[in-house]
Amino acid sequence: MSEKRILIVAGEPSGDLHASNLIKNLRSIETNLHFLGIGGSLSKSEGVEIVYDISELAVIGATDVLKKIFSIRKAYNTLLERISKTRPDLAILIDYPGFNLRLARALKKRKIPILYYISPQVWAWGRNRIKTISECVDKMLVFFRFEEELYRKSGIDVEFVGHPLLDTVKATEAKDSVLRKYNLAENALTIVLLPGSRAMEVRTLLPIMARAAEIMKERLGRVQFAIAKHPDLESKLYEGLLKNSKIDFHIVESDTYNMLGASDFALVASGTATLETAIMGTPLLITYKVNLINFILYKLVSRTRFLGLINVIAGKEIAPELLQFDATPEKIAQKAVEFLTDTNRIISMKDELKKLRSSLGTQGASLRAARAILPLIKQ
Numbered sequence: 001m002s003e004k005r006i007l008i009v010a011g012e013p014s015g016d017l018h019a020s021n022l023i024k025n026l027r028s029i030e031t032n033l034h035f036l037g038i039g040g041s042l043s044k045s046e047g048v049e050i051v052y053d054i055s056e057l058a059v060i061g062a063t064d065v066l067k068k069i070f071s072i073r074k075a076y077n078t079l080l081e082r083i084s085k086t087r088p089d090l091a092i093l094i095d096y097p098g099f100n101l102r103l104a105r106a107l108k109k110r111k112i113p114i115l116y117y118i119s120p121q122v123w124a125w126g127r128n129r130i131k132t133i134s135e136c137v138d139k140m141l142v143f144f145r146f147e148e149e150l151y152r153k154s155g156i157d158v159e160f161v162g163h164p165l166l167d168t169v170k171a172t173e174a175k176d177s178v179l180r181k182y183n184l185a186e187n188a189l190t191i192v193l194l195p196g197s198r199a200m201e202v203r204t205l206l207p208i209m210a211r212a213a214e215i216m217k218e219r220l221g222r223v224q225f226a227i228a229k230h231p232d233l234e235s236k237l238y239e240g241l242l243k244n245s246k247i248d249f250h251i252v253e254s255d256t257y258n259m260l261g262a263s264d265f266a267l268v269a270s271g272t273a274t275l276e277t278a279i280m281g282t283p284l285l286i287t288y289k290v291n292l293i294n295f296i297l298y299k300l301v302s303r304t305r306f307l308g309l310i311n312v313i314a315g316k317e318i319a320p321e322l323l324q325f326d327a328t329p330e331k332i333a334q335k336a337v338e339f340l341t342d343t344n345r346i347i348s349m350k351d352e353l354k355k356l357r358s359s360l361g362t363q364g365a366s367l368r369a370a371r372a373i374l375p376l377i378k379q
Contacts, residue, residue, distance in 0.1 A: 001032055004377050007088035008037040011096035013197045014272040016040035019094050021164050025370035051082050090376050094118050104136040117141045130154050141369050161368040162361025169279040171261030178262035182250045189223040189264050196269035197230045204289050209267050210245045211329035219337050225249050228256040270307050278310045279357050283349045284319045285336050289327040318352040
């Protein structure tokens with residue numbers, strides 16, 4: 001087979017992670033591929049020719065889109081200009097629906113085959129996007145069984161491949177080894193904070209979580225805290241936000257899964273991290289806070305009772321959610337202490353997390369996705 005050019009567009013850190021794993025598996029079954037498009041450090045490490053870096057594009061809510069509208073427009077125009085010079089044989093669009101569904105229309109006009117990997121959350125934000133998907137996308141690969149049913153009812157070519165996080169989310173070290181590595185005691189409660197993957201999330205949530213940690217320490221006594229630092233964010237961001245804290249936080253970088261495996265509980269920003277925490281089986285509390293305009297818009301358009309992905313998947317509350325006005329240090333600390341002082345509630349949550357994990361399919365999702373994509377590349 002002659003070299004095939006694959007356009008791949010992942011506009012956010014979580015999409016960059018899934019893109020890199022997908023590329024790795026595609027190359028394991030077909031080597032003569034050249035990838036180009038939008039991505040981050042993980043995609044770049046897999047040899048993607050980065051046309052535009054995601055550091056300029058990640059957004060939280062409508063107001064963030066307005067702030068970055070010029071960067072988003074520049075990325076879009078840069079991509080179309082590159083496509084006009086080097087026509088790809090296939091486009092793989094990963095999540096990021098505001099950008100990617102618009103791009104899908106442009107690609108369709110140019111008769112470029114389109115595969116969508118990681119479904120837009122049409123079940124949460126309204127189903128009007130299904131029409132665009134039906135008109136433009138040649139095939140959908142989805143992570144959740146309920147998504148497969150939803151798209152199939154609309155006559156869309158769709159395949160459930162399972163969730164690729166099952167391949168990557170795992171501890172590689174024993175709990176006692178991890179605790180020793182970070183100078184943490186084995187006979188104390190260990191709580192890890194995951195305040196998000198974007199700088200704005202961390203600026204908003206880390207001070208709240210840190211103050212909640214202080215309250216929890218006052219009420220629980222022998223408890224210790226770690227923070228999972230996102231590798232794409234600078235250490236000085238965390239250090240500046242924690243400089244006045246009374247807690248001696250242990251900062252963990254590029255070792256989140258081991259830290260989750262060694263922890264008794266986690267405070268987690270809503271997003272992919274909630275699913276990663278659930279797969280690890282660590283009991284958690286979900287929290288999130290945005291500016292008021294974004295929150296009002298979310299309430300107006302959201303079709304689900306929950307924000308936390310694991311609760312959406314389960315269709316019920318597995319982990320407590322404290323959002324927006326409830327995302328206060330006092331309320332977060334109080335709810336976490338309620339769980340940590342009630343063994344039955346912790347056991348019950350762990351059981352629900354196991355059920356959730358089993359609903360995600362089996363390991364090998366990225367390879368199954370790669371095999372499903374190959375016929376589109378060869379056609």
